[in-house]
Amino acid sequence: MMPMTSAALLDRLTAIVGPTGLVTGDELRGRSANWTRPTEPCAALALVRPRSTAETSAVMTACHAAGVAVVPRGGATGLVDGTLCAPDEITLSTERMTGIEPVDPLGMTVVVGTGATLESVQDAAAASGLFFPLDLGARGSATIGGAISTNAGGLRVLRYGMMREMVLGLEAVLADGTVVSSMRPLIKNNTGLDLKQLFVGTEGTLGIVTRAVLRLRPEPAGYATALIACPGVDDGARVLRAAQSAFQGRVSSFEGLWPDFYRLMTAPGRATRPLGPDYPFYAIIEVECVTEESDRFLGLLEGLMGDGTILDAAVASSEEQRRGMWRIRDRVEHLNADGIERAFDVSVPLSRMDGYVRGALDRLAAIPGCRAVVYGHIGDNNLHWNTTRLDAAGNAAIDAAIYEPLAALNGSVSAEHGIGLEKRAKLKLSRSPEEIAAMRLVKRALDPENRLNPGKIF
Amino acid sequence: MMPMTSAALLDRLTAIVGPTGLVTGDELRGRSANWTRPTEPCAALALVRPRSTAETSAVMTACHAAGVAVVPRGGATGLVDGTLCAPDEITLSTERMTGIEPVDPLGMTVVVGTGATLESVQDAAAASGLFFPLDLGARGSATIGGAISTNAGGLRVLRYGMMREMVLGLEAVLADGTVVSSMRPLIKNNTGLDLKQLFVGTEGTLGIVTRAVLRLRPEPAGYATALIACPGVDDGARVLRAAQSAFQGRVSSFEGLWPDFYRLMTAPGRATRPLGPDYPFYAIIEVECVTEESDRFLGLLEGLMGDGTILDAAVASSEEQRRGMWRIRDRVEHLNADGIERAFDVSVPLSRMDGYVRGALDRLAAIPGCRAVVYGHIGDNNLHWNTTRLDAAGNAAIDAAIYEPLAALNGSVSAEHGIGLEKRAKLKLSRSPEEIAAMRLVKRALDPENRLNPGKIF
Numbered sequence: 001m002m003p004m005t006s007a008a009l010l011d012r013l014t015a016i017v018g019p020t021g022l023v024t025g026d027e028l029r030g031r032s033a034n035w036t037r038p039t040e041p042c043a044a045l046a047l048v049r050p051r052s053t054a055e056t057s058a059v060m061t062a063c064h065a066a067g068v069a070v071v072p073r074g075g076a077t078g079l080v081d082g083t084l085c086a087p088d089e090i091t092l093s094t095e096r097m098t099g100i101e102p103v104d105p106l107g108m109t110v111v112v113g114t115g116a117t118l119e120s121v122q123d124a125a126a127a128s129g130l131f132f133p134l135d136l137g138a139r140g141s142a143t144i145g146g147a148i149s150t151n152a153g154g155l156r157v158l159r160y161g162m163m164r165e166m167v168l169g170l171e172a173v174l175a176d177g178t179v180v181s182s183m184r185p186l187i188k189n190n191t192g193l194d195l196k197q198l199f200v201g202t203e204g205t206l207g208i209v210t211r212a213v214l215r216l217r218p219e220p221a222g223y224a225t226a227l228i229a230c231p232g233v234d235d236g237a238r239v240l241r242a243a244q245s246a247f248q249g250r251v252s253s254f255e256g257l258w259p260d261f262y263r264l265m266t267a268p269g270r271a272t273r274p275l276g277p278d279y280p281f282y283a284i285i286e287v288e289c290v291t292e293e294s295d296r297f298l299g300l301l302e303g304l305m306g307d308g309t310i311l312d313a314a315v316a317s318s319e320e321q322r323r324g325m326w327r328i329r330d331r332v333e334h335l336n337a338d339g340i341e342r343a344f345d346v347s348v349p350l351s352r353m354d355g356y357v358r359g360a361l362d363r364l365a366a367i368p369g370c371r372a373v374v375y376g377h378i379g380d381n382n383l384h385w386n387t388t389r390l391d392a393a394g395n396a397a398i399d400a401a402i403y404e405p406l407a408a409l410n411g412s413v414s415a416e417h418g419i420g421l422e423k424r425a426k427l428k429l430s431r432s433p434e435e436i437a438a439m440r441l442v443k444r445a446l447d448p449e450n451r452l453n454p455g456k457i458f
Numbered sequence: 459m460m461p462m463t464s465a466a467l468l469d470r471l472t473a474i475v476g477p478t479g480l481v482t483g484d485e486l487r488g489r490s491a492n493w494t495r496p497t498e499p500c501a502a503l504a505l506v507r508p509r510s511t512a513e514t515s516a517v518m519t520a521c522h523a524a525g526v527a528v529v530p531r532g533g534a535t536g537l538v539d540g541t542l543c544a545p546d547e548i549t550l551s552t553e554r555m556t557g558i559e560p561v562d563p564l565g566m567t568v569v570v571g572t573g574a575t576l577e578s579v580q581d582a583a584a585a586s587g588l589f590f591p592l593d594l595g596a597r598g599s600a601t602i603g604g605a606i607s608t609n610a611g612g613l614r615v616l617r618y619g620m621m622r623e624m625v626l627g628l629e630a631v632l633a634d635g636t637v638v639s640s641m642r643p644l645i646k647n648n649t650g651l652d653l654k655q656l657f658v659g660t661e662g663t664l665g666i667v668t669r670a671v672l673r674l675r676p677e678p679a680g681y682a683t684a685l686i687a688c689p690g691v692d693d694g695a696r697v698l699r700a701a702q703s704a705f706q707g708r709v710s711s712f713e714g715l716w717p718d719f720y721r722l723m724t725a726p727g728r729a730t731r732p733l734g735p736d737y738p739f740y741a742i743i744e745v746e747c748v749t750e751e752s753d754r755f756l757g758l759l760e761g762l763m764g765d766g767t768i769l770d771a772a773v774a775s776s777e778e779q780r781r782g783m784w785r786i787r788d789r790v791e792h793l794n795a796d797g798i799e800r801a802f803d804v805s806v807p808l809s810r811m812d813g814y815v816r817g818a819l820d821r822l823a824a825i826p827g828c829r830a831v832v833y834g835h836i837g838d839n840n841l842h843w844n845t846t847r848l849d850a851a852g853n854a855a856i857d858a859a860i861y862e863p864l865a866a867l868n869g870s871v872s873a874e875h876g877i878g879l880e881k882r883a884k885l886k887l888s889r890s891p892e893e894i895a896a897m898r899l900v901k902r903a904l905d906p907e908n909r910l911n912p913g914k915i916f
Binding site for chain 2 (some may be wrong): 006053102104105106107108109150153156157159161162164174179180181182183184185186187188189190191192193194195196197198200201202203204217218219220221234237238241244245246248249250288289290292296347349350351377379380381386410411412414415416417418423427429430432434435436437438439441442443445446448457458
């Protein structure tokens with residue numbers, strides 16, 4: 001079939017989504033490329049906003065017939081350019097598929113359109129006395145579809161898993177417009193390949209997810225929260241394991257903070273500094289528990305102080321104090337204010353983390369002009385680095401210091417952000433040629449003409 | 459390429475796995491087809507027992523070149539004929555790949571050969587003070603590979619998820635001998651398609667899993683266990699939700715027992731009957747908790763008795779009493795003794811379960827000579843039926859009563875057993891034509907000549 005002209009394709013798309021469904025020209029250029037490129041306009045040929053799975057299917061069928069590639073777009077809050085568009089591509093936004101059906105309180109599930117924001121789903125769950133555990137700073141803009149396509153993580157993975165564990169069913173549109181609907185609200189369903197796994201974490205390269213059945217949980221009854229200081233990260237890990245034994249599955253966060261990060265975040269005028277600045281390692285530990293259990297939480301920490309695994313600790317005795325502790329972790333804008341603005345997201349096995357961080361800090365210290373801090377969800381293997389932005393050679397040296405050791409340590413170049421365009425060149429550090437070949441086999445099977453988010457991941 | 463003769467292929471396989479690695483003739487016929495066919499000999503051309511991933515790869519390469527299909531075999535304890543062989547097929551047993559590497563106590567992971575039994579992995583975890591949560595009656599024979607390929611469930615899914623959630627990494631051999639190794643011990647690793655998901659639950663149709671990195675957990679500190687009686691299954695569901703709120707994620711089992719099942723299992727000479735036999739619905743509820751929490755557990759049950767959600771309850775006050783309660787659920791041999799030997803495994807959304815069970819019981823009661831009982835992991839949506847075995851027409855009527863309503867209820871024809879050969883004809887009740895087509899696209903991409911466990915699932 002001959003490619004349609006762009007104008008004919010846009011007419012066809014308008015017929016599908018209605019006149020307000022297609023965004024082009026100045027209106028489109030008024031939108032930014034994505035959250036990390038606020039001043040760069042979206043470069044796509046057009047942005048199309050279907051209202052339903054059926055319209056999404058019709059859009060894909062039209063683009064497929066026209067030989068035009070499609071880039072799916074949720075809140076565009078991703079950090080790896082996974083939604084960046086070329087001028088000959090259509091970008092398909094889920095922003096008009098925001099419906100949230102009534103919560104099933106007995107089944108603890110909810111059916112949503114994937115354009116719904118994370119926050120709106122959290123609110124719908126809370127309104128039914130339930131809880132949607134995924135949480136990110138971008139909750140007001142990030143969408144369920146984006147969270148599915150990137151397998152979003154966040155602060156509570158230890159307790160609830162990643163987005164993958166919260167999706168019971170989904171509906172996806174393939175590159176040729178085929179609708180694959182797997183919307184069963186079931187925890188157990190062993191009937192061949194679990195199709196939803198093809199679409200979780202594959203960044204819109206295999207299909208566009210339009211609806212999902214999400215799993216909800218009971219609302220946490222309360223929290224016990226402490227900031228601790230330890231002789232090293234291995235001691236921190238032992239605290240985590242002891243808490244996981246004592247509180248069986250209810251350690252909801254364990255955020256490691258290395259000293260340079262702690263000092264920067266608690267500098268004068270920033271978050272309150274509950275513990276002295278000169279300990280080798282800090283962590284925020286939070287456990288979901290009822291008030292009656294706070295003595296047991298204190299007893300656990302005291303026991304670990306007795307044997308030197310914990311050097312010092314501050315326990316939040318009010319919600320106000322708890323929020324103060326979290327500000328030490330969350331106010332990452334302080335990093336940008338200090339010019340430490342390049343963000344990295346990697347995984348390392350916990351037992352290798354201490355050596356990895358020491359080695360990388362040494363290498364980074366040897367790069368002229370480089371400042372670097374490190375922190376992260378260490379119980380999930382996940383470290384975030386922030387560094388200064390240097391010239392190309394300097395940035396490459398920073399990349400090498402952070403990424404290169406990962407392959408030998410069985411680590412990953414992306415813990416929770418994904419690959420997108422930004423980390424494409426790093427993929428081979430985390431995936432063998434055979435793994436990449438297997439991924440390509442699946443990509444080719446579902447999207448033989450490479451029309452869905454082409455160039456992302458691979 | 460011309461197919462090799464069988465003899466040439468067997469010579470080649472012997473060269474790969476050594477003289478004791480190939481089982482043929484009387485020795486092979488001395489093995490049963492599988493656990494559900496104890497008197498039927500294994501029909502395969504040969505059983506090959508590689509000692510490593512490399513040998514498995516060489517076996518697959520040789521069989522691929524010879525155009526011979528391969529049926530992977532673990533403990534052969536599956537219930538859907540997923541390991542059944544035709545006379546022209548090779549069956550590949552993982553029984554010599556049983557190695558268990560030292561546990562990583564900080565990372566809480568262990569690397570195992572997939573021929574290792576479930577029990578041996580449970581024991582290795584316990585020897586390190588940790589816990590491998592998957593548990594099944596067949597634990598002494600069922601293998602890790604079988605559990606992966608069927609995404610095994612069992613009694614603790616509410617708390618720990620299915621086998622899918624316990625596999626961090628794996629190594630698989632594709633139909634053509636390609637080794638895809640994804641053995642990273644990471645909780646977070648967002649680097650494209652999560653390849654292990656292709657092999658979990660696909661019953662050996664996409665690859666043969668030879669090694670895995672498993673996630674371990676802290677050992678439970680203790681249990682609170684009760685048998686309760688309720689006005690109906692919806693009340694039972696409300697008890698479950700209340701317990702999940704009160705004990706945040708630590709409800710490890712919630713086993714629904716309908717009255718006919720309860721009466722049969724607690725008949726004279728069988729399990730002790732802690733509660734009267736005439737209640738409309740029973741459940742065993744178990745919570746992981748420390749001894750200090752037993753008052754809170756009692757308080758929860760008392761509160762629910764106060765408002766009539768629970769009619770009567772018996773709480774286990776010793777490990778002996780706890781085991782006695784579990785005998786009511788576990789001693790399924792009593793069903794066989796009573797001739798109620800056909801086993802079914804389905805899923806239904808919890809909010810539809812009461813109507814489904816009532817409707818199916820009515821239909822089953824109308825089939826002459828049919829006795830049926832029902833019980834299951836209702837918090838996971840999972841019901842097990844056991845029925846009498848009748849003639850072909852009678853069995854078909856039973857199948858229809860149990861399976862046919864599921865499609866309209868968004869249920870599943872297989873919750874945890876898989877599809878194998880036994881449920882192939884039922885797959886269309888749980889999967890749409892588009893879903894089955896998508897599964898076939900992936901199958902064709904990874905095994906274009908249909909050499910791996912052909913005819914299973916589809």
